[in-house]
Amino acid sequence: MALLISDKCISCGACLSECPNSAIFEKRSDAEERGYHVGDGQGMDNIVYVITHERCTECVGHFDEPQCAAACPIGNCCIPDPGHPESKEVLLERAERLNPNKTIHHDKVWQGVRG
Numbered sequence: 001m002a003l004l005i006s007d008k009c010i011s012c013g014a015c016l017s018e019c020p021n022s023a024i025f026e027k028r029s030d031a032e033e034r035g036y037h038v039g040d041g042q043g044m045d046n047i048v049y050v051i052t053h054e055r056c057t058e059c060v061g062h063f064d065e066p067q068c069a070a071a072c073p074i075g076n077c078c079i080p081d082p083g084h085p086e087s088k089e090v091l092l093e094r095a096e097r098l099n100p101n102k103t104i105h106h107d108k109v110w111q112g113v114r115g
């Protein structure tokens, strides 16, 4: 599943440069203007950061854990989005499609991923 950014977000920006898939946007409208869907409830009032599930891979293929959650200074702010459950295979395919010039590591899989 993709991650989402909860309303605990303080818009510090720590996550933005850490995402290997450019899945994080400063505002909901920034993502939507680029044609990306943002899950219900995220980024309300356009004042906190959002993650689009169309680019998030849970960092699968890149790292062993979600880098946004690791960088975030607020606990339980970057969290799994139960509205978008996805398999490891789907996430790896997305990582490869979004990053044709990067090496995608099939052994880099977060334990939170569903089989």
Ligand code: SF4
Residues within 6 Å of the ligand: 003, 018, 019, 020, 021, 022, 023, 024, 051, 055, 056, 057, 058, 059, 060, 066, 067, 068, 069
């Ligand atoms: Fe980006 Fe990884 Fe966070 Fe998804 S989990 S938004 S790919 S940093």
